Amino acid sequence: MNYIATNAPPAEKSKLVANSHSPLLQTTEHHFCAGCGEPVGIRILLEALSELSLVDGSIGVVGHGCYGGAVTTIDVDILQCLHGRAPSCATGIKRMRPESTVFTIQGDGDMVNEGLQEVLHTAARGENITCVLFNNGVFGDTGGQMTTTSVIGQRTKNSINGRDPAAHGFPIHISNLIASLEGSAYVARGAVHKAGAIAKTKRMLKRALSLQQQGAGFTMVEILTMCPTGWFVPVSEGGDYMADSMEKIYPVTVLKNIA
Amino acid sequence: MEVEVMISGIGGQGIQLVAKTLSVAAISEAHHVQMSSEIGGEMRGGLSISSVVIGDHPIKALPILDKTSSALIFHHKFSEKVIGNLRPDAVVMLNDSVFEGEIQKEDLQIWRIAATTIAEDMGHPMTAGFVMLGAFNKITGLVSQNALSDAMEKVIPPYRKQHIEANLAALRAGEDSVSSDYASIWNHNSPLLKVIG
Amino acid sequence: MTLRLMEGTEAIAEAAILSGCRFFTGYPMSSFTKLLEHFAQKLPENNGVCINAESEIEGINMTIGAASTGARAATGSCGQGLALMQEAIAEAALNETPLVIFNMARNQQDYFQATRGGGWGDYRTITLAPKDVWEAVEHTQLLFHLADLYRAPVLLYGDDLIAKTQVGVEIEAREFGTLPDKNWALDGKLSGTGKSRVTWTFAWGKHNTPGLRADKHWRNIAAKFDAINNIEARWEQQYTDDAEIVVVAFGTVAKFVESVVEELRTKGHAIGFFRPITLWPFPNDALEQATNSVRRVLVFELNAGQMIDDVKLSVADKTKVQGIGGVSVHDSGLSYGDLLSAQSILTRIEEIITGDKK
Structure with a gap:
C-alpha cells in the first residue's frame, strides 16, 4: 500500500474526469475531497428518489459529517439535526407526515458512535423511514480519527499505529445489529468503490424507499464509502484500499429483506 | 365557604379511594374541589393522607393543608399530622375498631365508628373506608347520599367492579351507624358549620 | 361552567391537546410520569401521536422533528431528564423550532437549569412557573402560543404538587391573537422545485436560497431574545404600594408565601408579595419598581439560592435582599420537604420582622 507523501506538493494536479450529476442538486459545486465516496452515495440516493417519483413529499434529515454541507445543494426539504439524532428527528417528522418519504443521512461517527441508541430504538420501533449510513470507518470531517466502525489495524489520527482491540475494542457491525431487530424490514450493505457496486447499491436504495412507501417498517442501507483523505492513502487507491480493508469486515450484501 | 377534610391512615385502607369518591361526588354537585395526597413509598402499610377541600367558590386553600375543619382517621399511625391540624370544634370521625389511644385535644366534635367491625360483619372487611365515608357524609352532609354512591361506582377501577355492591352496602351501613338525621352543610344544619362559622 | 376533577398532569395534557398539540414524547420519571400516561391515553383519541421515548434525548429530538413539520409538539421530564435535553433545547432555540417542554420538577432546585440552561450558544428559554393547576392550564395554552409566536422552545416550570x-x-x-404562517414548516412539497427548505442552526440555507449564515443568524436570534425580554415578562404583586417588606417567591411555593403575606397583612404588617410568573424573562423592571421604597426584599425559594441572583439584579440596593428559604426536599428526593408549609414560612418572615424591631 502506498501512502501519500506529505513532505512535498502532489506530483500531479487534480483533473476533472467526469461531469454528470443528479437534477436534484441545486449546484455541482461541492466541498468533498477527491476520491470521496459520499457524493456518489448522495447521487444514487437522489437518483433513486427521482426514479421512484418520490421527490415531491420527500423530507431528509441530515446529521453531522462531511455530507452535512450537502444540505445546501440537495434540492429536498431538510432538517439538519444534532449529531446522532437523525433517526429520532425523522421519527417525529414521519409520524406527523406519514404520507411523506423520509430519509436520513448519517456517517458512522454520527450513527454508530454518537447515535447508536437512536438508530437501534428507531429500528426496533419499526419506524417507517429509510436510514442511509455512509460508513467510511473514520471521522472525515474532523480530519481522520477513529470511529466505532474503524477496522482492526486501521491507522487514524488517534489510533496512529492501527486500531488495536486491546486499546480500542472491536468494530460494531451496525447493519447486522439492526437486521436482528424485529422492527427492521430491509437492511442492506452496499458500496461505491466500483461501478457494479454502485449500481447494486442504488437498487438497494430503491428497494428500501419502495418498502417505506408500502409501510413495511424500518429500512436501512449502509454504504461503504471511500475516504482516502482520512485513510491517508492516495486518491486513486481509495477503492482498492476499501476492498482490502472495510469490505472484508463488512461484506456487501442484503442482510434482511422481509418481502 | 370552604371545608377541609383530611383523611389519614395506612396504605391499603382505601384512604385515596375514599378521598377520590368524596371529591368526585362534590364535583358532580357542582362544588369546587381540590384533592391532594401524601403517600409513602409502600403500597401497603405506609403513610397515606389525603386532603380534600370542598367549596362554593374557587378553592383558595393551599395544596398542603395546615388547618382542617374535619378529619376521618382510619388508624392511629400517621394520625398525629392530621390531629395537629384540627381547627377548634373540628368534626373528627375515628375508626374505633382500629384506632388506639386518645386524641389529646379539647373542643372537638368526635364520632367513633366501629367501621372495620361493621365491615367485617358484612363479610367485606376491606370496605371499612366506605363505612367511614357513609357515616361522615351523613353527619356533615357535604354531598348527597346518592352522589356519593354514584361517585364510588365511577372511581372504582374496572378490575374492581365486582366490589361495587359491597361498597354500596358499606356506605349504607355507615349511614345507619349514626343515629342523627342526614344534615346538609349547604342547608346550614351541619356540625361543620360550628367549625367554619 | 362544568368542572371536572383532574390531577394536574391530566389537566395539562387536556389543555395541551385543546391547544392543538398532536405530538408528545416522554420517558417515565417521577414526578413527570403521569403526564406521559395521560398523553399516551389522550393523544391517540385526538388524532395525535404519543411515543414512549427510549430516552429523554431521543424524546426531545423526536419532538423537534415533529415540530419541524409545523405540528404543535411537546415533551417533558424533570431534573436529570431535562439535563439530558439541554443540547436539544439550545438546538431548537437556534434553529427556531417551536416546542413546548413540561418540566414537572421535583422541587425548586432547577431554577438555574430552566433559566440559564446547559445548552450551547446564545439562547434563552421562555419559562412560565404556574402557582397551581388552574394557572398551569392557562400557561400550557399560552406556551404553545409563545412557542409559535417566537419560534422558540418554551418551558413550563411545574412541580410535583401541580402534577x-x-x-x-x-x-x-x-x-392569544393571530400567529404568523408556518411557511418554514417542512412538508416536502418544495422538494425538487429548486426552492426546497432547510432548517439548520447554522442557517446556511440552500444554494438557490442562501440563508443568513451563522454570524448574522445568531445575532438575529440574540436580538429576538432581547425583544422577548422586553415584552414577555409577567408577574403578580400584592400590597407592594405601602409595603416595607416585599417577599419574592415563584411557582407553587409562591402560593404558600402569598397566603402567609395575606395573613400578616391582617395582623397589620406592612408586607407585600411579588411573584415572577415568567422566570425568563425575569420581571426585573417591575420588581425594581415594587421594591424601590421598601426596607427589605425577602426571597423565599426552596433551593440553596438561585432566583435570588435575579432578584439582586433587579433590586437597586442589593443589601436589602435576603434569602429566607433553603434546600428542603423530602428524604426520598422526589418532592418538597417540610419547609414548604405556611407555618414555616410565617415563622421565617416573623423572625425577620421581630429582628428588625429590636
Missing part, C-alpha cells in the same frame, strides 16, 4: 393535586377544573380554549 398530582386533583382539582375541579374546566379546560377552556383561550385566545
